[in-house]
Amino acid sequence: MDSSSIGIETIGIGKDFGAFRALDDVSFRIDRGAFLTLLGPSGSGKTTLLMILAGFEQASRGTLRIDGEDKTGVPAEHRGFGVVFQGYALFPHMTAEENIAFPLKVQNRPAAEIKRRVGDMIDLVGLAGHSHKKPSGLSGGQQQRVALARALVYEPPVLLLDEPFSALDKNLRSQMQEELRRIHRDPHVHGDLGTTFIFVTHDQEEALALSTDVAIFNQGKLQQIGSPSDVYERPANRFVAEFLGEINIFPALCSAKTAEIEGHAIRLAQAAPAGAEHLAVRPENMDLVKDGKAEGNTLPVTVTDRIYLGASTRLLLATDSGTPAILEVPTSGLADTVAPGSQVWLGWDPSDSLIF
Amino acid sequence: MQSMSTETSRRPARRDTRLKSQVPVKSQMPAAWLLLAPLMLFIAATYLVPFLGIIQMSVSEPELGLQNYQKALTDPLVLGVFARTLIFCIGVTILSVTAAYVLTLLWVRGNRITSLVVELCIMIPLWISVLSRAFGWIALLSNRGMINTWLLDLGLIASPLTLVRNEFGVVVGMAHFLIPFAVFPLASAIRAVDERVLMAARGMGASRLRIFWQIFVPMTLHGVVGAALLVFVLSFGFYITPALLGGGRSVMLAELIYLRIFQIPDWGLAAAISVLLMLLVGGLLVIIIRRTEDMVK
Numbered sequence: 001m002d003s004s005s006i007g008i009e010t011i012g013i014g015k016d017f018g019a020f021r022a023l024d025d026v027s028f029r030i031d032r033g034a035f036l037t038l039l040g041p042s043g044s045g046k047t048t049l050l051m052i053l054a055g056f057e058q059a060s061r062g063t064l065r066i067d068g069e070d071k072t073g074v075p076a077e078h079r080g081f082g083v084v085f086q087g088y089a090l091f092p093h094m095t096a097e098e099n100i101a102f103p104l105k106v107q108n109r110p111a112a113e114i115k116r117r118v119g120d121m122i123d124l125v126g127l128a129g130h131s132h133k134k135p136s137g138l139s140g141g142q143q144q145r146v147a148l149a150r151a152l153v154y155e156p157p158v159l160l161l162d163e164p165f166s167a168l169d170k171n172l173r174s175q176m177q178e179e180l181r182r183i184h185r186d187p188h189v190h191g192d193l194g195t196t197f198i199f200v201t202h203d204q205e206e207a208l209a210l211s212t213d214v215a216i217f218n219q220g221k222l223q224q225i226g227s228p229s230d231v232y233e234r235p236a237n238r239f240v241a242e243f244l245g246e247i248n249i250f251p252a253l254c255s256a257k258t259a260e261i262e263g264h265a266i267r268l269a270q271a272a273p274a275g276a277e278h279l280a281v282r283p284e285n286m287d288l289v290k291d292g293k294a295e296g297n298t299l300p301v302t303v304t305d306r307i308y309l310g311a312s313t314r315l316l317l318a319t320d321s322g323t324p325a326i327l328e329v330p331t332s333g334l335a336d337t338v339a340p341g342s343q344v345w346l347g348w349d350p351s352d353s354l355i356f
Numbered sequence: 357m358q359s360m361s362t363e364t365s366r367r368p369a370r371r372d373t374r375l376k377s378q379v380p381v382k383s384q385m386p387a388a389w390l391l392l393a394p395l396m397l398f399i400a401a402t403y404l405v406p407f408l409g410i411i412q413m414s415v416s417e418p419e420l421g422l423q424n425y426q427k428a429l430t431d432p433l434v435l436g437v438f439a440r441t442l443i444f445c446i447g448v449t450i451l452s453v454t455a456a457y458v459l460t461l462l463w464v465r466g467n468r469i470t471s472l473v474v475e476l477c478i479m480i481p482l483w484i485s486v487l488s489r490a491f492g493w494i495a496l497l498s499n500r501g502m503i504n505t506w507l508l509d510l511g512l513i514a515s516p517l518t519l520v521r522n523e524f525g526v527v528v529g530m531a532h533f534l535i536p537f538a539v540f541p542l543a544s545a546i547r548a549v550d551e552r553v554l555m556a557a558r559g560m561g562a563s564r565l566r567i568f569w570q571i572f573v574p575m576t577l578h579g580v581v582g583a584a585l586l587v588f589v590l591s592f593g594f595y596i597t598p599a600l601l602g603g604g605r606s607v608m609l610a611e612l613i614y615l616r617i618f619q620i621p622d623w624g625l626a627a628a629i630s631v632l633l634m635l636l637v638g639g640l641l642v643i644i645i646r647r648t649e650d651m652v653k
Binding site: 056081 | 363550552555556557558560561562563566571574575577606628
């Protein structure tokens with residue numbers, strides 16, 4: 001990574017609240033113009049990190065560099081970042097237009113420039129016709145757009161978003177996600193250097209759909225950072241593997257090129273890391289093998305239940321020693337032989353095994 | 357007025373549900389009235405009936421007609437007292453609400469110790485009768501009171517300052533009584549301010565002063581209006597504090613009514629002034645409530 005393209009770099013960032021360690025030794029680098037999602041369960045430290053990046057909280061330890069400059073001790077009001085809060089945090093006594101103009105007025109920009117920029121932002125976020133309404137007269141989605149416009153109007157180098165879509169219903173949510181992607185790529189916003197977006201969510205689908213980079217947190221520690229396909233297809237540990245999507249995890253005895261699950265030999269495509277105790281496979285990489293004969297690996301399981309989902313059917317399975325597994329198969333062609341109690345085999349390609 | 361929370365989007369929704377629920381509410385009306393009846397009867401017996409008596413007195417003492425109202429509205433003495441009362445109450449309202457705003461900020465947003473001290477300063481006066489407090493102020497402010505004695509002993513002044521039995525004493529006494537009443541509507545407005553809205557303004561680089569005047573004060577304005585309304589209405593009918601601390605030198609409306617009943621008996625005029633006072637306060641209430649509703653919209 002060329003050092004001039006680094007947007008944000010954290011070195012050993014930590015945060016304590018009394019005796020509670022909210023963040024511990026968080027270090028990563030992302031490119032300027034990246035779309036980084038901070039993902040994790042509640043209490044994992046992701047919002048704390050966002051508040052530290054924004055400057056509303058001071059880190060207890062570590063260094064924060066933005067575009068190469070040390071910003072660790074700089075308070076929020078001197079960072080010039082855009083922030084979109086959970087619950088929008090609009091100024092209730094100002095119209096949409098006045099809300100968006102506020103940061104420009106703070107910066108004492110000329111009136112003509114304010115008018116032009118506010119107009120551009122209102123068009124960008126699709127609020128034409130609503131600019132003279134107060135937040136109380138706007139729908140949730142419209143308020144969200146005002147918040148976004150207000151945070152982007154002064155072309156901040158970094159835009160921070162704290163679970164911005166959590167209050168929206170599902171349809172509006174996916175619509176806003178698409179718009180956020182579009183805005184992130186919009187040259188008006190992106191400018192020559194690019195705006196770095198940092199987005200906090202606990203919705204993994206949202207994270208995978210929106211980001212160029214995903215950082216996964218648990219108990220104050222950064223578990224893994226990488227592209228969405230990296231973290232999904234090559235999870236660094238069991239937490240990441242289980243947190244993102246669905247996965248079948250089996251206790252396994254691993255050696256150099258082979259593994260054993262409950263006495264069944266499993267071929268590996270690569271050497272197992274030392275101390276590995278689990279073999280995991282994403283359900284979508286597994287097939288139902290009725291006679292136990294397949295090219296790759298197979299594992300006998302018993303069907304414990306089947307759940308009809310329309311186009312697909314979800315099978316709840318268990319190995320001989322009771323380790324649960326799931327598999328979703330197309331409903332059409334699924335014979336009644338796969339009834340609860342029947343014995344089937346799971347089959348998968350050795351390269352789809354994850355070992356940790 | 358009370359609940360202009362920052363989640364303003366909720367308000368239209370609430371209005372909708374109110375409209376929708378009108379039918380079931382109506383069917384519950386008899387039960388509601390029945391439950392309220394004792395209170396209604398009490399108010400009618402102790403307030404409405406005597407007030408009707410006052411109205412009757414105002415048009416029948418000493419003879420039938422509107423001459424008492426004519427006198428109340430033309431007599432320069434009465435009009436002068438009206439004007440003075442109005443100016444006084446506006447001044448006291450501004451002073452009390454401003455002081456209460458600062459106190460409420462310290463109470464709601466200060467650290468634990470500040471908050472506790474301020475809370476005691478607000479609560480303790482509420483437990484002491486208005487009469488005791490008036491005498492307390494006299495003890496503090498009179499020519500031989502604590503403040504003058506100290507200032508004289510320190511050599512800061514040569515002769516005692518006139519701090520009481522004048523307008524100053526009345527303003528101090530009234531503001532002291534009224535500040536706690538202003539604190540409560542202000543506290544509910546200040547508590548409702550979403551911290552994230554202030555953080556958002558900070559993140560945009562706004563100074564503390566700008567955040568206070570352009571964001572915080574407008575967001576709590578409905579509380580200020582509510583507090584001012586309450587204080588103003590209460591101050592208009594003040595009797596004991598002006599009577600004791602004003603020393604008869606700054607006669608206010610309630611004192612004038614007292615004088616017209618007990619010293620220069622003219623019950624008809626006293627009743628007419630009472631009715632006018634009632635109408636004035638009622639009218640102001642209606643105007644200010646309407647304005648608040650518009651503002652909240």
